[in-house]
Amino acid sequence: MQTLIVVGLIFAVSYLFSRPVFSTHLSLLGFRFLFFSGAEFLLVGYLIGPHGLELIPASIVASLDPILHLALGWAGLMFGLQFKWKTVRLYPVARYAWSFAQALTTTALVGLGIWFLYPLFFPGSSSAEALRAAAIMGICAGPTAPSSIHYFSRIFGIKGRVNRLLMFVVGVDGIPAVVLLGLFSVFLRPSGLGLGEGLAEWKWLVVATGLGVLLGSLLTALIELEFSRAELLLFVLGAVGLASGLAQALNLSAVYLTFLMGVTTANTAWHCEEVHKVAAYGEKPLYLTFLVLTGTLLVFDDLRVLALAATLVALRAAGKLLGNGVWPLVAPEPELKSPFLGLTLLSQGAFAIVLAVDCFFLLEPDPIHGVWAGMITSAVLVAVLVNEILSPLFIRRLIPGPDRPREESH
């Protein structure tokens, strides 16, 4: 009965909330993008989850754990598959440098800010806890959602060099976050999980990196063995499942592992474009399910979640502005003259949610009872929602382009 109600509720809310997406009314712009990115499914998940109306009990959420992990792995693979060396080398190194620099500046500022402010929110907390919270929030703050720039460029018909540069930035600035997540998963891993006791952190890093590369090579070997669309789907599904399961079993980052798997496959398989197509085919249903299930992890019982989220939004905006200031030092770009252009990179989107959920699972093997990890993750998710609403305002004002929205729906 519960499932019936849940599915009915999901359909009803999705239908209701999809209306603003098709409106071209400007005042709804922020909310339109919120719904375009599927963020309403997070709220649906919260409403029906164990912390909301309790339509789905904690035990059912726990049993759907494999879907969440599969989605994490899928996101990592999709991201990694984009980085084919032949394409990567077409762009100047300086562009990568300032893309990474702005992301790392934001990560550093958010991380330091949270580390200093954390004792105010959680008096008496240990420094290790503060460090982990700072690391999670910093990592999630770095990347920008590519969909925002793409979506608004299309809506407003924005073209030009600045737009293209920003599109490049948002396409690659997730890399530092994934690498940091890999480091986080081995250097800040909880102990006492019955996993390779006594194995040094750097050895775990070798294991994680080696597994990612090995799984990528394995996927390549599989797709080079047989090649039909049905088999490709099978191999991608299987490889992501295996990688995500391995990551969870060894308490490593699923996104890091599958990102490396994707990069390896992109650079070793003849048919990597086909793999990307197949992965994209399965992305949408998995993404929506992922958002609903992630929503069930949200906790708002404590006002500190909202306070942390507000702090995160403010620090991230400051980080992006500072990152913007760092660009000219790394590689001068005459087009990037507006000192506020960093604010066009506020949108975080699905990738930040993916990183937050991955961090959550790394810190708390039991997804329901991890109150502390749940609060930190919730704060990140609330910040993501706020940033989704804010980002269109800045994109609209700061990127040069035609004023009038195109009369079309996506």
Add this chain to the structure above:
Amino acid sequence: MIGLARKMVTFAALLGLVWLVEVLRTDPLSEAPFPGLVTLVLGFILLAGHVFARLLSPLGLPLITGYLLAGVLFGPQMLGFVSLEVRSQLYTINEIALGLIALGAGGELALSRLKPQLRAIGWVTLLQTGLIFCGTAVGLALYYNVANSLGLQPTRLTVGLTSFELVAAALILALVATANSPASTVAVIDEERARGPLATLGLGVTVLKDVVVIILMAVTLSVTANLMDPQESFAGTLVLAILFELAVSIGFGALLGGLLIAYLARINREVGLFLLVVVLLTIEAGNLMESQLRFHLHFLVVCVVAGFVVENVSERGDHLIRALKKSSLPVYVIFFTLTGVGVDLHAVAELWPLALGFAVWRALLLFASTWTGARVAGEPAPIRRSGWTAFIAQAGVSLGLAELVAASYPGIGTKIRTLVLAVVALNQLVGPVLFKWSLRSAGESGKANGNGS
């Protein structure tokens, strides 16, 4: 040769990865489940199961036999990578896979294709049901009496049973022998992309017999209940109840088919996801009816009828089949590998002479009934000769019956279950191989196009 070597290396690498987890985790894989085990096993099954089946395919074995053997290899009685506990955790995924296979089976039953063979389907179903049920019961009685008169102990299974219980056991085993596996038949036809009279006859009879077996089950269980406990009168209400359940299941399936038609006609987007949700909801509705109303919804019948309605009432059958085909391979790998994990090797080892005898006797009855039915219906000689191979495989229905009997009659039921597990294991391993060869020799392989239309 290089391809084979690569497959073997890939397979070894997959085994190595699971072994690595075992080394790095302090708790062994086969014991307490740890976080990520289900996801890990799912990924492993998909990759290793398919690669293993591909390794065996040069031997002429169908992929589903490869998946079954892979399941046996990874299962608790051999390598121990997939425990029965993990298998039970994957129950919902397994049920979803079965539902999608059944939807596809219904969708393949186009009346336009069935029409020329309706007579043959009817006759073969009737004769198979009658001959196998009666023949098995009589055969078991003969075997028991002959062995007894020769002073031999027929089998450890029969020790301590009264004559009434022996008759009841024979009837239950006869019922089990009548059932076959629609999922296996569909999977082989799908893999071979077969189209023709043999494939249509196989599919039509298998699906129709699934319904007939449910009715036969109602009657048999009522009779056996009476035999086990002579105080109890013939439970006519049980027969009526099961018939009512069957009617409701068919009605439910028709409604579901209507819903699918409406979706395909009006929305027709994300069909795969929609089918997944529909099957999941059907499972949930079945569970709910079972727990709240004590009403058993026949899941397989519901899904087959829904697929049948979409194919024959609307023009959207192709859309349904296309959506199902896109994801059919992972579905088959998961379903059949998990079936293989459940194969009880101990039961086979313990009872193999009896199980083999039973399987051979059943095959003879199958051949005789199919040959006669096809002849009466005027089917050509190749169909008469090889039609029986479509019905050897047994899986879910037979195992379900065995579990039901074991739960209902703890003493004799448990013994019957052990024998059934052994027989099903043999039939499931041999059946798809023979059916594949028959389809090839009948020249029906590769005749269907990619989307099944």
